[in-house]
Every structure is written in structure tokens, then in C-alpha cells.
Amino acid sequence: MREGTAERGRGQRRPMLLPFLLPLFCPTLSEQIRYKIPEEMPTGSVVGNLAKDLGFSVQELPTRKLRISSEKPYFSVSSESGELLVSSRLDREQICGKKLMCALEFEAVAENPLNFYHLSVELEDINDHTPKFAHTSFELQISESSKPGTRFILGSAHDADIGTNSLQNYQLSPNDHFSLVNKEKSDGSKYPEMILKTALDREKQKLYHLTLTALDFGHPPLNSTAQIQVLVTDANDNPPVFSQDxxxxxxxxxxxxxxxxxxxxxxxxxxxxxxEITFSFSEAGQVTQFNLDSNTGEITTLHTLDFEEVKEYSLVLEAKDGGGMIAQCTVEIEVLDENDNVPEVLFQSLPDLIMEDAEPGTYIALLKTRDKDSGRNGEVICKLEGGAPFKILTSSGNTYKLVTDGVLDREQNPEYNITIRATDKGDPPLSSSSSVTLHIGDVNDNAPVFTKVSYLVHVAENNPPGASIAQVSASDPDLGANGQVTYYIIASDLEPESLWSYVTINAQSGVLFAQRAFDHEQLRSFQLTLQARDHGSPTLSANVSMRLLVGDRNDNAPRVLYPTLEPDGSALFDMVPRSAEPGYLVTKVVAVDADSGHNAWLSYHVLQASDPGLFSLGLRTGEVRTARALGDRDSARQRLLVAVRDGGQPPLSATATLHLIFADSLQEVLPDLSDDPLPPDPQSELQFYLVVALALISVLFLLAVILAIALRLRHSSSRKAWGCFQSEVVVPPNYSEGTLPYSYNLCAAEFNSLTCNDQLKSGQDLQFADSAGALFPLCNSNESTSHQQAPPNTDWRFSQAQRPGTSGSQNGDETGTWPNNQFDTEMLQAMILASASEAADGSSTLGGGAGTMGLSARYGPQFTLQHVPDYRQNVYIPGSNATLTNAAGKRDGKAPAGGNGNKKKSGKKEKK
Incomplete structure (x- = not known):
């Protein structure tokens, strides 16, 4: 505890520190800090150095924001020096009245951190009030019969000061007949009584003028006077007498x-x-609460009384008889307190925001209770109503502290409406409540949360670049920057340097944009990791995965794998036995589509046919089968134009042309190829004849000359030798189903032994040149063309990597692929040509073996049909789990001796 005094007269303060209490100091200074100053100090006078007494340095004053919390602004604190200053008039008499002890109690509040300090400033009385009489002059009638020693009560003076500064003495001007005695009431106030020293003689002197002086003992002393006029009257020997003084x-x-x-x-x-007695108040002007009946002496109330304003009344009554003699008595009325004032709750230093991370026990605000009643009626108890995480602690007297009593969460409760009820201890008790709203401040304690655990986005291919393809959203319940979310792409299964060429994200809206057009055939899906990040400090974030699936559009037309044109433009043909029965599998159109799903489901349709009723086409398989047996009037050469359509919307299509020849052996086909062209396409034939008709007249002579030359050449050369070089026969590897994606060139002229012998006699080897210019022998001088053939070269056998595979195979896997280099192709052509030579010599028949296509048995089992896979049995349809199959058992059981579905190549390019 600290005390300080300040005296107004000398303008200096003497701090009186109690050394024995210094060890009891604590950081919060729960004891009061006391100052003592004189009243009526000028505004701005220094009461004491509050900051120093609280232990604050001048440097921390701006941050601590020391201020005064009081109902009336009597004091203030200098923000620069921390001194406690007088801010309004301090009139002790107005503030405390006649109380001996006048102290102003209030609180000093310091922030950062919040704390409260109790202060008490005691006001010392100064002699600033002069004793005053109610009347400056009054008349006193004294009968001449009054005996010496008779006492007369005179009017008293009033002094608002207390102690030595209050009224202390009365003095009477010197005279021979009267003296003055100072009397004291029970409440300590003094009044004068005048005593008759000697008898009066009206005949000698009937009027006396006296001066009554009231003095106090202040420094300097003050006084006032009243004039007394004593009128000597005729004898009235007995004054009135009250029953009680x-x-x-x-x-x-x-x-x-x-x-x-x-x-x-x-x-x-x-x-x-x-x-005859009449009653009156000696100071009627000062009595406003009571009424006195002058005849009966009955005192009644004029207005309601208020204990909080005046606790006690002291009334002086006079009884005057008809002779003018007066008697006085004192009536003391004590006002008893009733519990008629409701207690009040006042909030001091209420903050604007309470941060939600405030720990339990944090000081929030200072509360004060006020009840004008006294005693138990003025004792107040405060309670916090409701389940808010706060509580109140008693600080001192009628002061309470509001502190936190739990964890705050702004996201659950952004504000609390708390109610504090104050109840006094009166009978019956009175109570009142005061409510206040406490706003909770936000801290960044919540990370963003995505609306979905993961995202699956479907994007159709060929999308326009820059289009929005998806949007992610994350919420953050925090406020302001703590709840402002931005979005980023932090990871992907794409290459980091190419990620931004595929997608970008708008950091504010979370909209994902495509930077390029996606291609389902190149990229079907990719994975992204997105992050939502708030702007709090520290920053909080959350991640979510997004998978983008690129949907397929029908942007790829079917591609025909078989039949196809040779590099030189020649078309393949398929050979059908003349004895083929209805349902015989002639060939198969093989096509693929790079799209997926329904866009890759293929259907096969006949657009044009030489004989529409002769063949049937599988809608889904592409298999060409005979619909009826070949008639005598049917042409041996047939042509089918097949359209392959996918299932897209709109559908895309491709066409394939099939050339079919009915023959039982290859020898039967070769002359027909050179002499009988395939039935022309009607539309192509019409165009042809139009051109011929226009040029017919101009070329008749030229045709005649050419015909003569042709006839001459025909008679002079071997028909068989011409046949070797006039036609090219396409013979695929020995394949039972007759559907192949590739073709091979073969010279199948009917070389007889004489032709080879003629070559040998001339000393030349018969050789065949492939398309690359490499030569390989068909006959040589060291071998007999009629009985001997060169042993097979084991290097021509298919390796595991060269064996034909399924139509969906594109890599050299263990299933094997068709030879796709020119050298392997030419070797296979030479082998087939050698087989054709054997047929010419009669050593082997072209259709002799069911599985060898007429090849000699000495060429080994590597050329049997079981080593050539069926491409129709494993046709993969992209986008589905289905594989179109056609097992060997589904074929017609009767395979003619000519070799099932052997493929040929027309020597003339087909017009489309």
C-alpha cells in the first residue's frame, strides 16, 4: 500500500510510503494506492506520479495506455508523464457533505496486458466556508422581570467545513447585562445561549443592541456576525417549558x-x-420536508423522504407564549433505510473484440455494482447467467472482473450475449440484470476443406483450348484473409515441363482450364493434385486429387487392314472353289477403328456386288460366305464393294473392294488372269466407253497396226513364257481361313522342263528379281529342272518374331507378326515360286496338300497352316471387351482340294 498527501497551501506533496508494506506488493497491486490532497485544487494540479507508484517506466506508457475508470471525471492521467491530475472541481462539501472522512475511490486501467488498480484519493477540508447565520439580525424580547441567570437561546450559524475549519465558537459584544455560553448538541454542532447577568429595568433602558459573532479555527480563521436587538418588555415571569429538551x-x-x-x-x-403558546421552527426557511402545526405542535411530512439523500434531520422548535417568552427544543429525526433501490451493473473497459485463441483466465472487462441503499440493502452479489465460457471474479468491494472460463471458437459462436444479474441482500431482495454482447475475433485456426474427397472429371476430346473443364471449391470458416482461399496445382502424373501446356487453374475461382485440345487416342487420363491455401498467418492448406478422363469422340474413320492394295497399286483377289457349298467362308474383311466404345463398333455392308445373291456378308464379323452354289451361268470373277461403318454419331466409314475368282486350282486361274479380265465395274465401264467413243475414229488405224504386231509376236513367242511375265499372282502364306492383311507377289508361269533346259543350255541361270533388285535363282545350271530342286534354305523359315500375329498386334511380341521388311517378303515369294515350278514339272500338285497349298513336303512343317494364325479369330474392338472369333470348327467342313480361300493378285489394277 502506498499513501501520498498533497497540501494546497504550500503547493507541494509529501508522499508517505509505508515501508513495512512494500514486501506485500504483487504485480497486479490488488491493494489500493492512496493519495491525500486538499480540496479545491486547481484543474490540472498534480495529485501524484501514478506511473511511478505502479512501477511503470515512462517508455511503456504509450503501450500500456494507462487511464482512469470512474463514474465522474474527477481525475485523469497524463499520457506523457503518467502523473495523476485533477480534471474537475473538488468540492469536499459537495461531494461528501459532513462526513469526517471523504475519499474518492476509483480504478486505474492499464492495457497490454489488461490490468486494474484500485486508487483512493482522500480530500482534506480547507477553510473555504465562512460561518453564516440564518438571519443577520433578529429581535429578542426579555421581560424586565427576568431574573439573573435566565438563559436565552440565540440563532446559530452554519459552517459547511468540518473539523477545526467548522464553527467552533460564538462571541458576544461586551456589555454589562448579558454574557454568552457555547452549547453543543448531540450531533456535535454548537449553538449560543445568552445569560442575563443582572436584572433589567425597563424604565432605565428598554433597548439593547448586541453583536453576535460566529468563529471557526481555520487558517486563517473566518467569522460572521448577526445583530441582536434586545427589547425589554413588561414582566412575563414564566417562559414556556417543553416536555423534553x-x-x-x-x-x-x-x-x-x-x-x-x-x-x-x-x-x-x-x-x-x-x-398562550405558539410553535414554530426557529429556522423555518431551511425546513422543507416537514410541516409544524403552530397550535398543536404536531410535525408531519410534506414530501417523501430519501435515505440516500438525507439520513438525519435536526429541527429546532420554539414555543412562544403571549408575553413573548420563548423556549426551544430540538427534534432529531432519523431516516431509516428501506430496500427501495435496485442494484446496477456497470461495465468498464469493455473490449471491441476478444480473440478466439484467448486462454482461459484472460481478463476481459471490469464490472462495477452500485446500490444506493446502505447496510445489507446495499450489499450486492453478482452472478453470470447462461452457459457462456466466462466467469466473474470478485476484485474488491463492489468491483468484479470478467474473465474467460473455457475455449472460444468463433466459427461455432461468433458472439456471446452475456447477462450479469446483480442482487442485493435486502428483505425482500431486489435485483437487476445487464446484458452485453462480446464479439469474438478470428484467428487462422481452420484449414480449407474441399467440398469433395476427390474429383473425377470427364472431358470429351477435341475440346476447344481455353475452355473451362471443371471447378473445385473449398470452404474456410475463418474470416477475412484467414478464410480467403486460393487454388494451385502442385503435382501431376504428367511431365512437369508439359503440365502447364495441358491445364491451368484460376487461383481465385478454382476453375480448371484446358490449354490444348485433348486427344483420347494419345492421352486417356491423367492425375492432378490440387491445393487450397488460405491467406492467414501461418498459412493453412488442404490437398485433393483430381482424375481427368478424356472421353472419346468419333473422330477416326475405320481403317481396312484386309484387303488392301499392294505398293504398286495392284489389288488382291480371293480364290473360291467351284464346288463351294452355301455358307462356305470365302474371305473376311478386317478393319480396325482407333476410337473406343461404340465409336469403334464396326458393321459391314455390301455397297455393290457383281451378283448380289451369290454372297452374304456378316454384319459384325465381316465374313464373306457363299449364299448359294455357283451356277453354270455365273461369272467366275466376282467383285464386292464393302463399306465398313463405325457406331459413332455421325458414323464414319471406309470401303474395301474384294475380287473373288471361282477356280479349283492355281493353274486354272493363271490363264484366266491374262485372257479374261474381271467383269468391269458398270460405272467404270460406262466412263471407259465414253472415252473410247470419243477417240474411236482417231485411233482405228493405230489399233489395226497394234493388232497386227501383237498377232505376229504371239506366234513367234511361247505363250507360257509370256504368261510368266504378264500376270502377277498374289499367293499368301498357307492359310486355311483365307483372310490376310498382307499380300505377296508371285510369278507362277508354267515353266516346263524344256524351258529350264533351254536356259541351262544357253549357260544362263533362270533368276527372279525382287522389287529391291535382288536376284534369286529359279533354275540353275547345276540342277535338273525336271527331277531335282534346290534344298530349302533354312534361313527362310519364320523366326518366332516373324510369325504372323493378330490384327491388333503391332509390336514384335511373342505371338509374332507378318514380315514387314522387303527381304523377308521376297524370300517367301521365291519359296512359293519354287512350289509353282514343281507343279509345272508334275512332281507336285498345286492343291495336293490340304494344309500346304501345293508346296512340296520337303519344305518342312513350318509352312503348314497351323503356323499361320487366323486373323479373324482375334479381332480386338477398341473400347469393348469383345473379340470377334471364328474358330476353324465353324468353317465349312468341306475344303476343296484347291486350297481354301487362296489369295490371288490381279495383274491389272482395279478401277474404283
Whole structure:
């Protein structure tokens, strides 16, 4: 505890520190800091150095924001020096009245951190009030019969000061007949009584002028005077006498106006007019709460009483008889307190925001209770209503602290409406409540949360670049920057340097944009990791995965794998036995589509046919089968134009042309190829004839010359030798189903032994040149063409990597692929050509073997049909789990001896 005094007269303060209490100091200074100053100090006067007494340095004053919390602004704190200053007039008499101890109690509040300090400033009385009489002059009638020693009560003066500064003494001007005695009431106030020293003689002097002086003992002393005029009257020997010198009565403050307080009684032993008594207040002007009946002496209330304003009334009554003699008595009325004032709750230093991370026990605000009643009626108990995470702690007297009592969460409760009820201890108790709204401040304690655990986005291919393809959204319940979310792409299964060429994201809206057109055939899906990040400090974030699936569009037309044109433009043909029965599998159109799903489901349709009723086409398989047996009037050469359509919307298509020849052996086909061209296409034939008709007249002569030359050449050369070089026969590897994606060139002229012998006799080897210019022998000088053939070259056998595979195979896997290099192709052509030579020599038949296509048995089992896979049995349809199959058992059981479905190549290019 600290005390300080300040004296107004000398303008200096003497701090009186109690050394023995210094060890009891604590950081919060829960004890009061006391100062003592004189009243009426000028505004701005220094009471004491509050900052120093609280242990604050001048440097921390701006941050601590020391201020005064008080109902009335009597004091303030200098923000620069921390001194406690007087900010308004301090009138002790107005503030405390007649109280001996006048102290102003209030709190000093310091922030950062929040704390409260209790202060008490005691006001010392100064002699600033002069004693004053109610009347500056009054008249006193004294009968000449009055005996010496008779006492007369004079009017008293009033001094608002206390102690030595209050009224202390009365003095009477010097005279021979009267003296003055100072009397004291029970409440400590003094009044004068004048005593008759010697008898009066009206005949000698009937009027006396006296001066009554009231003095106090202040520094300097003050006084006032009143003039007394003593009028000597004829004898009235007996003055009125009250039954009591002092009347005491207690009166509740809640009595109604007009209530009788008491009745005074006075008697006079005289008779007649001298015994008639009237009652009056000696200071009628100062009595406003009571009424006195002048005849009966009954005192009643004029207005309601208020204990909080005046606790006690002291009334001086006079009884005057008809002879002018006066008697006085004192009536003391004590006002009893009633519980008629409701307690109040006042909030001090209420903050604007309470941060949600405030720990339990954090000081929030200072509360004060006020009840004008006294005693138990003025004792107040505060309670916090509701389940808010706060509590109140008693600080001192009528001061309470509001502190946190739990964890705050702004996202669950952004504000609390708390109610504090104050109840006094009166009977019956009175109570009131005060409510206040506490706003909770936000801290960044919540990470963003995505609306979905993961995202699956479907994007159709060929999308326009820059289009939005998806949007992610994350919420953050925090406020302001703590809840402002931005989005980023932090990871992907794409290459980091190419990621931004595929997608970008808008950081504010979370919209994902495509930077390029996607291609389902190149990229079907990719994975992204997105992050939502707030702007709090520290920053919080959350991640989510997104998978983008590129949907297929029908942007790829079917591609025909078989039949196809040779590099030189020649078309393949398929050979059908003349004895083929209905349902015989002639060939198969093989096509693929790079799209997926329904866009890759293929259907096969006949657009044009030489004989529409002769063949049937599988809608889904592409298999060409005979619909009926070949008739005598049917042409041996047939042509089918097949359209392959996919299942897309709109559908895309491709066409394939099939050339079919009915023959039982290859020898039967070769002359027909050179002499009988395939039936022309009607549309192509029409165009052809139109051109011929226009040029017919101009070329007749030229045709005649050419025909003559042709006939001459025909008679002079071997028909068989011409056949070797006029036609090219396409013979695929020995394949039972007759559907192949590739073709091979073969010279199948009917070389007889003489032709080879003629070559040998001329000393030349018969050789065949492939398309690359490499030569390989068909006959040589060291071998007999009629009986001997060169042993097979084991290097021509298919390796595991060269064996034909399925139509969907594109890599050299273990299933094997068709030879796709020119050298392997030419070797296979030479082998087939050698087989054709054997047929010419009669050593082997072209259709002799069911599985060898007429090849000699000495060429080994590597050329049997079981080593050539069926491409129709494993046709993969992209986008589906289905594989179109056609097992060997589904074929017609009767395979003619000519070799099933052997493929040929027309020597003339087909017009489309």
C-alpha cells in the first residue's frame, strides 16, 4: 500500500510510503494506492506520479495506455508523464457533505496486458466556508422581570467545513447585562445561549443592541456576525417549558406525505395571554420536508423522504407564549433505510473484440455494482447467467472482473450475449440484470476443406483450348484473409515441363482450364493434385486429387487392314472353289477403328456386288460366305464393294473392294488372269466407253497396226513364257481361313522342263528379281529342272518374331507378326515360286496338300497352316471387351482340294 498527501497551501506533496508494506506488493497491486490532497485544487494540479507508484517506466506508457475508470471525471492521467491530475472541481462539501472522512475511490486501467488498480484519493477540508447565520439580525424580547441567570437561546450559524475549519465558537459584544455560553448538541454542532447577568429595568433602558459573532479555527480563521436587538418588555415571569429538551424519532424513508412524525408539548405557568403558546421552527426557511402545526405542535411530512439523500434531520422548535417568552427544543429525526433501490451493473473497459485463441483466465472487462441503499440493502452479489465460457471474479468491494472460463471458437459462436444479474441482500431482495454482447475475433485456426474427397472429371476430346473443364471449391470458416482461399496445382502424373501446356487453374475461382485440345487416342487420363491455401498467418492448406478422363469422340474413320492394295497399286483377289457349298467362308474383311466404345463398333455392308445373291456378308464379323452354289451361268470373277461403318454419331466409314475368282486350282486361274479380265465395274465401264467413243475414229488405224504386231509376236513367242511375265499372282502364306492383311507377289508361269533346259543350255541361270533388285535363282545350271530342286534354305523359315500375329498386334511380341521388311517378303515369294515350278514339272500338285497349298513336303512343317494364325479369330474392338472369333470348327467342313480361300493378285489394277 502506498499513501501520498498533497497540501494546497504550500503547493507541494509529501508522499508517505509505508515501508513495512512494500514486501506485500504483487504485480497486479490488488491493494489500493492512496493519495491525500486538499480540496479545491486547481484543474490540472498534480495529485501524484501514478506511473511511478505502479512501477511503470515512462517508455511503456504509450503501450500500456494507462487511464482512469470512474463514474465522474474527477481525475485523469497524463499520457506523457503518467502523473495523476485533477480534471474537475473538488468540492469536499459537495461531494461528501459532513462526513469526517471523504475519499474518492476509483480504478486505474492499464492495457497490454489488461490490468486494474484500485486508487483512493482522500480530500482534506480547507477553510473555504465562512460561518453564516440564518438571519443577520433578529429581535429578542426579555421581560424586565427576568431574573439573573435566565438563559436565552440565540440563532446559530452554519459552517459547511468540518473539523477545526467548522464553527467552533460564538462571541458576544461586551456589555454589562448579558454574557454568552457555547452549547453543543448531540450531533456535535454548537449553538449560543445568552445569560442575563443582572436584572433589567425597563424604565432605565428598554433597548439593547448586541453583536453576535460566529468563529471557526481555520487558517486563517473566518467569522460572521448577526445583530441582536434586545427589547425589554413588561414582566412575563414564566417562559414556556417543553416536555423534553431533545425529541428523537426514527422514520422509514418510504412513509407517505402527511404522515405524523411526532407532537411536541410545551407548558407555561403564566395565565392569560402570557400562557398562550405558539410553535414554530426557529429556522423555518431551511425546513422543507416537514410541516409544524403552530397550535398543536404536531410535525408531519410534506414530501417523501430519501435515505440516500438525507439520513438525519435536526429541527429546532420554539414555543412562544403571549408575553413573548420563548423556549426551544430540538427534534432529531432519523431516516431509516428501506430496500427501495435496485442494484446496477456497470461495465468498464469493455473490449471491441476478444480473440478466439484467448486462454482461459484472460481478463476481459471490469464490472462495477452500485446500490444506493446502505447496510445489507446495499450489499450486492453478482452472478453470470447462461452457459457462456466466462466467469466473474470478485476484485474488491463492489468491483468484479470478467474473465474467460473455457475455449472460444468463433466459427461455432461468433458472439456471446452475456447477462450479469446483480442482487442485493435486502428483505425482500431486489435485483437487476445487464446484458452485453462480446464479439469474438478470428484467428487462422481452420484449414480449407474441399467440398469433395476427390474429383473425377470427364472431358470429351477435341475440346476447344481455353475452355473451362471443371471447378473445385473449398470452404474456410475463418474470416477475412484467414478464410480467403486460393487454388494451385502442385503435382501431376504428367511431365512437369508439359503440365502447364495441358491445364491451368484460376487461383481465385478454382476453375480448371484446358490449354490444348485433348486427344483420347494419345492421352486417356491423367492425375492432378490440387491445393487450397488460405491467406492467414501461418498459412493453412488442404490437398485433393483430381482424375481427368478424356472421353472419346468419333473422330477416326475405320481403317481396312484386309484387303488392301499392294505398293504398286495392284489389288488382291480371293480364290473360291467351284464346288463351294452355301455358307462356305470365302474371305473376311478386317478393319480396325482407333476410337473406343461404340465409336469403334464396326458393321459391314455390301455397297455393290457383281451378283448380289451369290454372297452374304456378316454384319459384325465381316465374313464373306457363299449364299448359294455357283451356277453354270455365273461369272467366275466376282467383285464386292464393302463399306465398313463405325457406331459413332455421325458414323464414319471406309470401303474395301474384294475380287473373288471361282477356280479349283492355281493353274486354272493363271490363264484366266491374262485372257479374261474381271467383269468391269458398270460405272467404270460406262466412263471407259465414253472415252473410247470419243477417240474411236482417231485411233482405228493405230489399233489395226497394234493388232497386227501383237498377232505376229504371239506366234513367234511361247505363250507360257509370256504368261510368266504378264500376270502377277498374289499367293499368301498357307492359310486355311483365307483372310490376310498382307499380300505377296508371285510369278507362277508354267515353266516346263524344256524351258529350264533351254536356259541351262544357253549357260544362263533362270533368276527372279525382287522389287529391291535382288536376284534369286529359279533354275540353275547345276540342277535338273525336271527331277531335282534346290534344298530349302533354312534361313527362310519364320523366326518366332516373324510369325504372323493378330490384327491388333503391332509390336514384335511373342505371338509374332507378318514380315514387314522387303527381304523377308521376297524370300517367301521365291519359296512359293519354287512350289509353282514343281507343279509345272508334275512332281507336285498345286492343291495336293490340304494344309500346304501345293508346296512340296520337303519344305518342312513350318509352312503348314497351323503356323499361320487366323486373323479373324482375334479381332480386338477398341473400347469393348469383345473379340470377334471364328474358330476353324465353324468353317465349312468341306475344303476343296484347291486350297481354301487362296489369295490371288490381279495383274491389272482395279478401277474404283
Amino acid at each position: 431533545i425529541y428523537r424519532v426514527s422514520l422509514p424513508e418510504n412513509v407517505y406525505p402527511g404522515t405524523t412524525v411526532l407532537r411536541v408539548v410545551a407548558t407555561d405557568q403564566d395565565e392569560g395571554v402570557n400562557s
